[in-house]
Amino acid sequence: MSLIINKESADKVEKILERFVEESGATYVLLTDMGGGMLFESGADVVSYNGDALAVLSAANYAATNEIAKLIDEESFSLLFHRGNNENIHFTKVSPDVLMIVLFKPFLSLGLLRLKIGKIQDEIASLLGK
Amino acid sequence: MATINLKDKSIRIKLVYYGPGRSGKTTNLEYIYNKIQENDEKQKGKMVSIDTNGDRTMFFDFFPIDLGKINGFALKLQLYTTPGQVKYEFTRRLVLKGVDGIVFVADSMASRQEANAQSFENLKENLAFHNKTLSDIKVVFQWNKRDIDENLIPLASVEEMEKTLNSKYGYTSFPASAETGLNVFKTVNYIAKETVKHVIALNDIKKG
Numbered sequence: 001m002s003l004i005i006n007k008e009s010a011d012k013v014e015k016i017l018e019r020f021v022e023e024s025g026a027t028y029v030l031l032t033d034m035g036g037g038m039l040f041e042s043g044a045d046v047v048s049y050n051g052d053a054l055a056v057l058s059a060a061n062y063a064a065t066n067e068i069a070k071l072i073d074e075e076s077f078s079l080l081f082h083r084g085n086n087e088n089i090h091f092t093k094v095s096p097d098v099l100m101i102v103l104f105k106p107f108l109s110l111g112l113l114r115l116k117i118g119k120i121q122d123e124i125a126s127l128l129g130k
Numbered sequence: 131m132a133t134i135n136l137k138d139k140s141i142r143i144k145l146v147y148y149g150p151g152r153s154g155k156t157t158n159l160e161y162i163y164n165k166i167q168e169n170d171e172k173q174k175g176k177m178v179s180i181d182t183n184g185d186r187t188m189f190f191d192f193f194p195i196d197l198g199k200i201n202g203f204a205l206k207l208q209l210y211t212t213p214g215q216v217k218y219e220f221t222r223r224l225v226l227k228g229v230d231g232i233v234f235v236a237d238s239m240a241s242r243q244e245a246n247a248q249s250f251e252n253l254k255e256n257l258a259f260h261n262k263t264l265s266d267i268k269v270v271f272q273w274n275k276r277d278i279d280e281n282l283i284p285l286a287s288v289e290e291m292e293k294t295l296n297s298k299y300g301y302t303s304f305p306a307s308a309e310t311g312l313n314v315f316k317t318v319n320y321i322a323k324e325t326v327k328h329v330i331a332l333n334d335i336k337k338g
Contacts, residue, residue, distance in 0.1 A: 002132040002333050010137035035228020036192070037133045037142045037208060052194045053178045056208070060180075060189060063224040097131070 003033055003097060009127045010040075016120050016127075017042035024116045027087060028103040031094070031124070032059050039098065039128070049103075058101045062091055081110065092117050095125035131228035132329040140204040141335075143325050144228050145318070148253050149235035150245035151186070151214030154274040157308035158235060159191050159211055162318055165311070166195065187213040189221045200326060201335060207322055214249065223256045231268040231325035233317055235308070236291060238275045240284040243294060250295055264299070268324040271296055271303035272317045277310050 005013075017029050021043045028043030032055035041051045062080065069076050080091040083106065090113065092100045100121070104113055133142045147155040156179070163177045175196075180189035190210050197205040212222040234253065236246040257263060273291050286294075288305050296303060302320060306313035329335075 002134055002329060004134045004333060005136060007137040010135060033131060033133060033228060035131050035144055037131070037144065037228065039133065039135075050176055052208075053176055053192070056178060056192050059227075060224065063227065064189075064221065067220050067224070 003039075003128070005039070005128065013040055013124060013127050014042065016123060020116060020120055024102075024104070024113055025108050026102050026104040026113065030054060030058075030101045031128075032056075032099050032101065033097055034059055034063065034099060036060065043103070054101065058091060059099055062093070062099055090114070090117070092121060094121045095129050098125065098128050100124070132230050132333075134203070134329075134333060134335065138204070139202060140206060141200070141326065141329060142206040142208065143230040143322075143329055144208045144210065145231045145233065145321055145325065146225060146229045147209070147211040147233045147235055148226075148249070149214055149274075150237060150242060150249040151216070153214060153235045153237040153242070153246070153249075154308040155211040155214065155235045156181075156187055156191050158233070158272070158274075158314055158317070159193070159209055161308055161311050161314045162195075162209070163193055165315070172196075186215060187211055188218060189213065190225045197322065201330065203335065205322075205326060209318070219252075222252075223259055226256050226260055229257075229260075229262075229267060230329060231270075231321045233270055233272055233321050234295075235272045235274050236295060238273050238278065238285045238288075238291065238305075240286045243286050243291070246291070247294060268321060268328050269299070269301050270317060270321045270324070271301050272313070273303060273305045274308055276305045277307035277312065 017040055021029055028049060030041045030051055031039040036056035036059035038051050038055035066076055082089045087103050088106055090102045094100050147158055149155055175194040177193040179191045182188045192210050195207045197207055210225055212225045273288055278285055304313040304317045308314055
């Protein structure tokens, strides 16, 4: 099975991500499939991040964390987040096949960001789920 | 899982180097990576490695290659290795998620023939974990370490290896040396070509 993204869906997802970055103040957002294949990226610093490597490592990190959850009898962890000095990173599973990675500055509220992620999550899942 | 983006007209496929510990999977990737860096400055993908202090791959090695166009689609390969050591079963399994093609790197040393067979069985089990079988993907065998001096270390013959691992499947195979580069590019070219053909046929992609 392959993931096929048609032009119309791609346009819509790109717009959603652009708007998300603008409204949330996030630095950068990236969508990857669970196998580590980067699907979309958006944000002011697109050129300065190695999106391919970030997608691969994030998918691996997510998969490994899920295995850890199973080892301790948890279905999954609801919050996946790393705090840095200059940049934080947050991971969200938006559909069974798609992971969203958001980079954001430490002065931004994590709660507010999660709310905004929640708002676009279903929309993205339905656009890429077809 | 191959990703086909009809907007930017790109196809991304995932190739995984599988095989027992120390069979030369990472060496294959390093050889390809170094040669590409030498010859093509446009390829700027970085090699990512998650390994232990002892240089054994713990999770995977990875780098992307842009392969030009096919049927009007830009082709992007993602090359991965898996850890060969038995204890890294969980991470090995995770790397197989979404795989489109496998290079099975078998060790030609006579003493490693059982390890090759075990690893190949393990590959089938781990594909089953992702609800896949060998027939869902493309596979090529690489008989690695053919450069070793047989007077120093006994090697299994290519015929023996074919018989043990490949008699049931009849996959294409290459005697190779990841150390010297013998047939390293031939192997990757072959699996890339076959996997892309498979993905295109599977998804009915027309010229565009």
